[in-house]
Amino acid sequence: MACVAIIINTLLVGDVYLTGSGMLISFAFFLYVLGFFAGGDFKLISVLSLNIPIESVPGFIIDMFLIGGILSLLYLIKNKLMSNVGRGVPYGVAISLAYVLVQHSLVEAT
Structure with missing residues (x-):
């Protein structure tokens, strides 16, 4: 769904930010290599x-990272209360919410 929205935005507005994209892809790849991110997050x-x-x-x-930290704390509390070991934190939620916040701030700025 996000791919479709970005393609439509690119066709209509023409905004593709390659410098910021390169920085974020490099950063995400570094975290992927270290094992902090899964392939889907990257x-x-x-x-x-x-x-x-x-x-x-x-x-x-x-x-x-702030949203991911809050999400991690919630998962830690949930796992302690239920006495089970979770598989990990679905970091895609934090990535998506951070993207929505950034886009919201960009829309408000215009």
Whole structure:
């Protein structure tokens, strides 16, 4: 779904941010190699980064990590209360919410 929205935005507006995209893809690949991200997280950031301007990259990364930290705490509490070991945190939720926050701030700025 995100791919379709970005393609439509690119065709209508023409905004593709290759510099910010390159930075985010490099950052996501580094985290993937270290084992912090799964392949799906890397692919999601690669697609969404095409629509994030370079001045919004730091905000996107900070938002992503803050939302991911809150999500991780919630999963930790859930696993402690239910006495089971989870598979991990679905970080795609944090990535998607950070993207929505960045896009919302861009829309408000215009």
